[in-house]
Amino acid sequence: MIDKLIKExxxxxxxxxxxxxxxxxxxxxxxxxxxxxxxxxxxxxxxxAIWRFNKEIIDAVEDLIPAVKPQIAMYEMLGLxxxxxxxxxxxxxxxxxxxxxxxxxxxxxxxxxxxxxxGHLGEKSVGDGYVAPFHEDFVTVNxxxxxxxxxxxxxxxxxxxxxxxxxxxxxxxxxxxxxxxIVEGGSPLYELVADKVAEWGQxxxxxxYSYVGAVVGATYPEMGAALRKRMPKNYILVxxxxxxxxxxxxLKPFFNEDGLGAIVNSSRGIIxxxxxxxxxxxxxxxxxxxxARAAVIDMIEDLKQVR
Amino acid sequence: MIDKLIKExxxxxxxxxxxxxxxxxxxxxxxxxxxxxxxxxxxxxxxxAIWRFNKEIIDAVEDLIPAVKPQIAMYEMLGLxxxxxxxxxxxxxxxxxxxxxxxxxxxxxxxxxxxxxxGHLGEKSVGDGYVAPFHEDFVTVNxxxxxxxxxxxxxxxxxxxxxxxxxxxxxxxxxxxxxxxIVEGGSPLYELVADKVAEWGQxxxxxxYSYVGAVVGATYPEMGAALRKRMPKNYILVxxxxxxxxxxxxLKPFFNEDGLGAIVNSSRGIIxxxxxxxxxxxxxxxxxxxxARAAVIDMIEDLKQVR
Numbered sequence: 001m002i003d004k005l006i007k008e009x010x011x012x013x014x015x016x017x018x019x020x021x022x023x024x025x026x027x028x029x030x031x032x033x034x035x036x037x038x039x040x041x042x043x044x045x046x047x048x049a050i051w052r053f054n055k056e057i058i059d060a061v062e063d064l065i066p067a068v069k070p071q072i073a074m075y076e077m078l079g080l081x082x083x084x085x086x087x088x089x090x091x092x093x094x095x096x097x098x099x100x101x102x103x104x105x106x107x108x109x110x111x112x113x114x115x116x117x118x119g120h121l122g123e124k125s126v127g128d129g130y131v132a133p134f135h136e137d138f139v140t141v142n143x144x145x146x147x148x149x150x151x152x153x154x155x156x157x158x159x160x161x162x163x164x165x166x167x168x169x170x171x172x173x174x175x176x177x178x179x180x181x182i183v184e185g186g187s188p189l190y191e192l193v194a195d196k197v198a199e200w201g202q203x204x205x206x207x208x209y210s211y212v213g214a215v216v217g218a219t220y221p222e223m224g225a226a227l228r229k230r231m232p233k234n235y236i237l238v239x240x241x242x243x244x245x246x247x248x249x250x251l252k253p254f255f256n257e258d259g260l261g262a263i264v265n266s267s268r269g270i271i272x273x274x275x276x277x278x279x280x281x282x283x284x285x286x287x288x289x290x291x292a293r294a295a296v297i298d299m300i301e302d303l304k305q306v307r
Numbered sequence: 308m309i310d311k312l313i314k315e316x317x318x319x320x321x322x323x324x325x326x327x328x329x330x331x332x333x334x335x336x337x338x339x340x341x342x343x344x345x346x347x348x349x350x351x352x353x354x355x356a357i358w359r360f361n362k363e364i365i366d367a368v369e370d371l372i373p374a375v376k377p378q379i380a381m382y383e384m385l386g387l388x389x390x391x392x393x394x395x396x397x398x399x400x401x402x403x404x405x406x407x408x409x410x411x412x413x414x415x416x417x418x419x420x421x422x423x424x425x426g427h428l429g430e431k432s433v434g435d436g437y438v439a440p441f442h443e444d445f446v447t448v449n450x451x452x453x454x455x456x457x458x459x460x461x462x463x464x465x466x467x468x469x470x471x472x473x474x475x476x477x478x479x480x481x482x483x484x485x486x487x488x489i490v491e492g493g494s495p496l497y498e499l500v501a502d503k504v505a506e507w508g509q510x511x512x513x514x515x516y517s518y519v520g521a522v523v524g525a526t527y528p529e530m531g532a533a534l535r536k537r538m539p540k541n542y543i544l545v546x547x548x549x550x551x552x553x554x555x556x557x558l559k560p561f562f563n564e565d566g567l568g569a570i571v572n573s574s575r576g577i578i579x580x581x582x583x584x585x586x587x588x589x590x591x592x593x594x595x596x597x598x599a600r601a602a603v604i605d606m607i608e609d610l611k612q613v614r
Contacts, residue, residue: 021419024433032434041434073415073422077431079440080394084387107449108380108412109479112328115380124384126331127339127348133386142414144451144474146481167451172416174453178500181490189488189496196484 001137001163002206002213002235005099006260008066014300015260017101017237018061018292019267020054020089021071026272027053028285047081050074053288054089057271058096060289061296067099069237069265090136101237102136105167110148113141117156121164138163140215140237143193147200154204154212163211168194168227171217171240190223194230201234209235209261218251218264225253228261236262241299242269248302255306264303270295308444308470309513309520309542312406313567315373321607322567324408324544325368325599326574327361327396328378333579334360335592354388357381360595361396364578365403367596368603374406376544376572397443408544409443412474417455420448424463428471445470447522447544450500454507461511461519470518475501475534478524478547497530498537505538516542516568525558525571532560535568543569548606549576555609562613571610577602 009015024032024046032049039045058068068089075086090100106116120139123130141153141164153164169179169190179190194214201210210233216224218240228236238254241247241264254262273279274291283291316322331339331353339356346352365375375396382393397407413423427446430437448460448471460471476486476497486497501521508517520542523534535543545561548554548571561569580586581598590598 023422036434041436043431043433043438043440046431046433071415071419071422073413073419073426076426077422077440079426079431079438080387080391082426082440083390087387105415105449106380106412108378109477112378112380115330115378115384119380119383119386119389124350124353124386126350126353127343129348131350131386133350133384133389142412142449142451144449144485145477145479146484146486148479148481149477170416170452170456172452172455174455177453177503178451178496179453181488181496181499183488183490183496189485189490192488193485 001099001161002209002211005066005235005263006209008099009260009263012064012066014065015255015263015303016065016296016299017067017069017263017265018057018065018270018296019069019071019103019239019265020057020271021074021267022050022053022271023074024049026268026275028274028288030285043079043081047078047085050078050082051085051088054085055092056289057292058093058098060293061270062096062098064293064296064300065098067101067263068093069101069103071103071267087134090134094137099138100136101138101140101165102134104139105142106139107142107145107149109145110152113149114152114156117153121153121162122156122160136162138165140165140167142167143196147196150200154200157211158204163213165213165215165235165237166193166197168197168214169216169220169223171219175217191226191230194227197234198231201231205233209233213237215239216254221250221253228253228256232256238262238264242266248305251303252306266299269299308406308468309516309518312373312542312570313516315406316567316570319371319373321372322570322610323372323603323606324374324376324570324572325364325372325577325603326376326378326410326546326572327364327578328381328574329357329360329578330381331356333582335595337592350386350388354385354392357385357389358392358395361392362399363596364599365400365405367600368577369403369405371600371603371607372405374408374570375400376408376410378410378574394441397441401444406445407443408445408447408472409441411446412449413446414449414452414456416452417459420456421459421463424460428460428469429463429467443469445472447472447474449474450503454503457507461507464518465511470520472520472522472542472544473500473504475504475521476523476527476530478526482524498533501534501537504541508538508541512540516540520544522546523561528557528560535560535563539563545569545571549573555612558610559613573606576606
């Protein structure tokens with residue numbers, strides 16, 4: 001799946017992924033009211049509104065981008081109807097040829113991580129057969145529990161030709177609180193995690209890059225440079241572009257000299273474009289998906305300077 | 308909710324929680340076959356089997372225990388039908404007066420952690436009203452992203468009188484890989500996390516203990532002793548008893564002198580008791596819930612020596 005992702009990035013000249021992290025407040029009022037009229041002011045109504053929002057965004061940008069990254073928390077917040085829409089969104093995006101990165105940040109003891117891995121990347125044996133529960137192409141994984149919390153994801157990814165991105169240095173303001181702690185040997189913890197990612201990745205290679213990748217926030221470009229060197233064969237998923245503060249010109253350090261090695265996520269900057277400058281003057285709520293498309297085009301342009 | 312948990316622990320003289328982490332291989336064949344006959348060899352059939360298994364276990368032990376801890380991964384592995392059974396299990400346990408600890412190990416950047424917190428502990432605003440998505444009483448939280456990934460859980464827990472347990476030192480063999488790294492000041496990382504838990508907990512107190520607790524594995528009793536002192540007012544959720552190797556006599560360090568301060572989880576040791584010594588000789592698959600009850604009684608007895 002890493003090979004498909006890279007092929008699509010090259011074809012579309014777009015090392016970007018659109019984060020489908022919808023909140024109800026992002027959804028134009030006319031869509032919300034339609035959904036509430038059909039399903040009531042319920043979780044079902046909220047999920048129906050999110051589904052229509054996602055579908056129109058995907059339809060508007062699918063020819064421009066290689067991948068989407070639904071953030072499962074936004075769907076879990078709507079309970080079972082929300083998770084049904086998470087699943088439907090993954091299916092729909094895949095039907096358009098998009099790679100789906102499930103931003104699930106799971107991680108647990110070995111047997112439990114295996115259950116998550118099967119649930120999101122694999123197939124569950126039931127009776128004499130196998131069934132796919134959720135079915136993302138990649139998932140994000142939290143490394144706090146160490147190797148035996150991560151390896152089951154790699155094992156299942158290998159079997160089903162999927163991939164993972166392990167959290168190394170996250171984009172949020174307090175990410176340094178634990179991740180930047182200097183450990184024995186004089187490195188920060190996140191570099192130790194990066195070294196593990198490089199090690200895990202070595203044995204799990206696609207054509208040019210490993211299908212074990214890393215998450216490194218756009219908000220820490222100087223760390224990105226060091227981490228790029230430590231993990232030469234691991235793709236880096238870069239959140240924090242746009243709304244969280246990262247900018248295209250800062251992102252060069254995340255890329256290798258081949259122009260590959262990183263994929264930059266934007267969520268609010270794309271899906272809420274119609275609510276914010278510079279798009280809100282030109283696009284109203286009815287044309288929210290046109291605003292998303294314009295924002296994707298601008299993001300691709302902004303990222304040309306880093307390659 | 309921490310006050311209710313402690314009241315129930317005292318009343319039942321049982322500082323224990325039963326982990327509802329069912330895999331299909333734990334479910335007696337007659338239950339699986341019934342479920343497949345009704346729903347096919349599908350995720351729905353698997354989930355139906357798990358539901359009946361959980362319900363019979365809860366019915367068999369609910370008078371003995373204060374709480375259950377469903378591990379959401381085991382339900383996510385069965386997709387949407389599995390998560391429906393997760394929800395139904397929480398509802399059913401709560402209807403029996405049990406406290407429900409959702410073992411979800413979520414944690415993300417602030418706005419995303421807030422979505423998880425609302426999804427599991429809070430209420431979601433939809434239109435003019437509020438709806439509860441999932442509805443555990445406590446959840447477990449992964450601290451790798453730092454304070455701003457944890458505080459939204461505390462905020463929502465405070466509003467809805469719920470609670471959290473933050474991963475400090477997990478029970479798995481490789482937990483030391485990152486958690487035991489010695490950081491500046493000479494302490495291992497998990498102690499730094501513990502100090503944060505103590506700090507967060509101070510401002511969020513029930514009557515005697517904070518509703519911000521910690522997870523510390525039974526498999527590391529000497530660390531448990533040190534952590535007990537660092538977090539005097541934080542309840543410790545102790546996984547790893549029984550199947551993972553921890554034993555009652557080793558657990559004294561996790562408790563305070565008041566006999567409180569810790570709640571010990573057993574999952575496989577209870578729910579699979581009928582498959583293992585010393586119960587398998589006496590109980591067959593048909594009486595699996597009687598075996599679970601016998602295992603709970605033995606666990607309560609085993610833990611009397613630590614109080």
